[in-house]
Amino acid sequence: MKRFLAPLLGLLLSLVAVPTFAATTLTATSPPDGSGENLDIAWESSDSPAGWAVLRAKGAAAAAEDTWTVLKLLAPDAKKLSDKVTTDVWTDPPADAYRYELIALSKVPDLQDVEDATALVRASGSVAATATGNPQGSWFRTGLALKNYGPILMLLIILAVGVMMWKFTEDVRAGKEVFIRRIPGIDAIEEGIGRATEMGKPILYVPGIEELQDIQTIASMLILGQVAEKVAEYQSDIIVSCRVPIVREVADEVVRSGYFQAGYPEAYNPRNTRFVSSEQFAFCAGTNGFIYREQPATNIYLGRFFAESLILAETGFVNKSIQIAGTAEATQLPFFVASCDYTLIGEELFAVSAYLSRDPRLVSSLKASDWIKVFVVASILIGTVLATFGVPLVINLFSISGG
Amino acid sequence: MRSTLPLILTFVVGLFMVGEFFIPHWRYHMWTQVFLEWGFILAAAAYVLGLVNLVQVNLPKVLNKEQDWPYKLIMLAAIATMMIPGFIGGETRLQDGQMYKWLFDFVFVPLDATMFALLAFYIASAAFRAFRARNLEATVLLAAAILVMLARVPIGENLPVIGTKLVQFMNWIMDVPNTAARRAIFIGSALGAVATGLRIILGIERSHLGTDG
Numbered sequence: 001m002k003r004f005l006a007p008l009l010g011l012l013l014s015l016v017a018v019p020t021f022a023a024t025t026l027t028a029t030s031p032p033d034g035s036g037e038n039l040d041i042a043w044e045s046s047d048s049p050a051g052w053a054v055l056r057a058k059g060a061a062a063a064a065e066d067t068w069t070v071l072k073l074l075a076p077d078a079k080k081l082s083d084k085v086t087t088d089v090w091t092d093p094p095a096d097a098y099r100y101e102l103i104a105l106s107k108v109p110d111l112q113d114v115e116d117a118t119a120l121v122r123a124s125g126s127v128a129a130t131a132t133g134n135p136q137g138s139w140f141r142t143g144l145a146l147k148n149y150g151p152i153l154m155l156l157i158i159l160a161v162g163v164m165m166w167k168f169t170e171d172v173r174a175g176k177e178v179f180i181r182r183i184p185g186i187d188a189i190e191e192g193i194g195r196a197t198e199m200g201k202p203i204l205y206v207p208g209i210e211e212l213q214d215i216q217t218i219a220s221m222l223i224l225g226q227v228a229e230k231v232a233e234y235q236s237d238i239i240v241s242c243r244v245p246i247v248r249e250v251a252d253e254v255v256r257s258g259y260f261q262a263g264y265p266e267a268y269n270p271r272n273t274r275f276v277s278s279e280q281f282a283f284c285a286g287t288n289g290f291i292y293r294e295q296p297a298t299n300i301y302l303g304r305f306f307a308e309s310l311i312l313a314e315t316g317f318v319n320k321s322i323q324i325a326g327t328a329e330a331t332q333l334p335f336f337v338a339s340c341d342y343t344l345i346g347e348e349l350f351a352v353s354a355y356l357s358r359d360p361r362l363v364s365s366l367k368a369s370d371w372i373k374v375f376v377v378a379s380i381l382i383g384t385v386l387a388t389f390g391v392p393l394v395i396n397l398f399s400i401s402g403g
Numbered sequence: 404m405r406s407t408l409p410l411i412l413t414f415v416v417g418l419f420m421v422g423e424f425f426i427p428h429w430r431y432h433m434w435t436q437v438f439l440e441w442g443f444i445l446a447a448a449a450y451v452l453g454l455v456n457l458v459q460v461n462l463p464k465v466l467n468k469e470q471d472w473p474y475k476l477i478m479l480a481a482i483a484t485m486m487i488p489g490f491i492g493g494e495t496r497l498q499d500g501q502m503y504k505w506l507f508d509f510v511f512v513p514l515d516a517t518m519f520a521l522l523a524f525y526i527a528s529a530a531f532r533a534f535r536a537r538n539l540e541a542t543v544l545l546a547a548a549i550l551v552m553l554a555r556v557p558i559g560e561n562l563p564v565i566g567t568k569l570v571q572f573m574n575w576i577m578d579v580p581n582t583a584a585r586r587a588i589f590i591g592s593a594l595g596a597v598a599t600g601l602r603i604i605l606g607i608e609r610s611h612l613g614t615d616g
Contacts, residue, residue: 035432157597245453246449282518365599
């Protein structure tokens with residue numbers, strides 16, 4: 001009996017003296033297609049502490065000057081954490097390696113106003129697992145690890161558009177005709193300029209309310225150049241109303257260029273290219289003031305618009321102006337359709353410049369994007385059929401994530 | 404050279420910024436951020452030019468007492484009224500008790516909200532014209548609009564017998580035909596944006612480069 005009693009007692013004592021933490025594994029891995037600023041921390045444990053805490057220190061090996069940082073306190077059922085290792089890559093670039101400690105908390109500490117949070121966290125539990133992670137940035141986003149082929153497809157589409165633009169430009173130069181469907185809204189721009197000239201009234205041009213880097217504002221600036229040239233040819237006046245100062249500066253140069261190209265540089269009046277206000281509705285009120293006071297015969301709204309679209313267009317309607325609008329902002333299109341005589345929908349906005357100039361190189365870009373559209377429509381049809389039968393190939397082809 | 408240098412700069416910077424989508428590495432990203440910050444600084448500097456433009460356009464009209472000059476005087480006075488307390492208040496201008504904050508909260512915000520509120524009346528007048536059943540398309544638009552409007556208000560939802568069906572039909576209109584049309588616009592716009600971007604980066608489109616372009 002004594003033979004069994006001693007080991008049994010020893011076992012019981014060991015169960016009381018040693019904490020009952022089960023085996024815990026901790027991993028710190030760099031996410032695929034990541035920037036090298038993040039590490040995915042994940043752990044598996046059969047233990048059930050009061051909570052988890054994750055600590056981080058720079059470097060692969062322990063050093064005397066190690067500074068541990070408490071990343072986060074987590075709930076008992078938490079299994080992972082995404083750690084951004086730096087907030088400013090200029091002053092604190094990501095290191096080659098980081099060490100992590102997973103603390104199984106016996107009680108959740110209150111870290112508010114605590115001077116040494118690391119010490120408090122350590123005192124509130126014990127180290128369940130450690131891991132070392134090496135953040136690795138990707139120099140090309142493939143999406144392959146996540147089966148998201150979107151980035152590669154996007155690159156191929158851009159290259160395909162570039163190659164097709166070159167091919168179609170060569171075709172046009174060789175004398176091949178390129179068909180562009182008639183877009184009444186664009187034809188109406190010239191009619192509107194003619195009408196304004198006949199009536200002796202100006203044309204109002206609003207390039208949207210977005211910043212210059214917005215692609216719709218850029219497209220609008222390109223169109224403005226063509227419109228200004230036509231206005232100069234007709235010896236009429238154009239008022240450009242801008243919400244963003246830098247857009248006004250560019251618009252000023254673009255309109256000046258239009259007058260120059262038309263051969264009437266002296267006719268340009270820089271005071272007609274106006275900055276109104278950077279506030280949305282103050283800009284709207286100011287532009288409405290132009291419509292009421294200067295009574296333009298034609299109003300052209302091309303660019304990105306938001307809630308002011310209908311206020312502007314309705315004021316123009318009351319003023320009996322011919323109104324031509326164009327935006328890729330789907331939420332504002334119904335307002336323009338309801339209030340304007342002509343509306344350019346989505347992609348038509350980006351086609352105006354090429355349509356007006358008939359420059360073969362610009363026209364070739366329209367044809368190239370039309371072919372990509374054929375590809376997208378075919379992909380939608382094929383993808384719908386495949387997804388119906390449970391094959392996610394086309395869905396993955398167009399998926400973009402990671403980083 | 405006056406047009407060549409901007410074209411080269413556009414090509415190099417444009418290509419570099421497109422690369423941000425394909426190269427997620429932080430060493431690349433830190434430089435694209437620098438370019439973006441330069442852009443923000445340039446845009447911020449242009450506000451001074453905007454102010455100059457406002458004064459250039461409006462001050463002569465006030466001095467010469469041209470048509471509607473009192474409005475322009477009010478506008479110039481409003482600029483000064485906001486700007487002076489802003490400069491005096493400095494970094495504390497947005498704290499309670501500061502004149503700039505008071506002007507912003509009790510003058511600017513109500514005026515802004517007033518302009519926004521006008522939208523309701525403009526929507527009513529635009530809808531009145533848009534929903535006239537002049538042809539088949541306008542009639543379909545009218546019918547769809549009435550059904551969606553009715554289903555979105557409590558009285559429509561609670562209509563006996565057809566209330567639930569009305570909401571289901573409204574959801575179908577919004578989720579199927581509406582979403583399909585919006586996605587078509589998005590896809591077309593995105594491809595148009597890619598083509599426009601390439602035209603500019605490759606120097607095919609030059610009208611933005613000014614008088615020598």
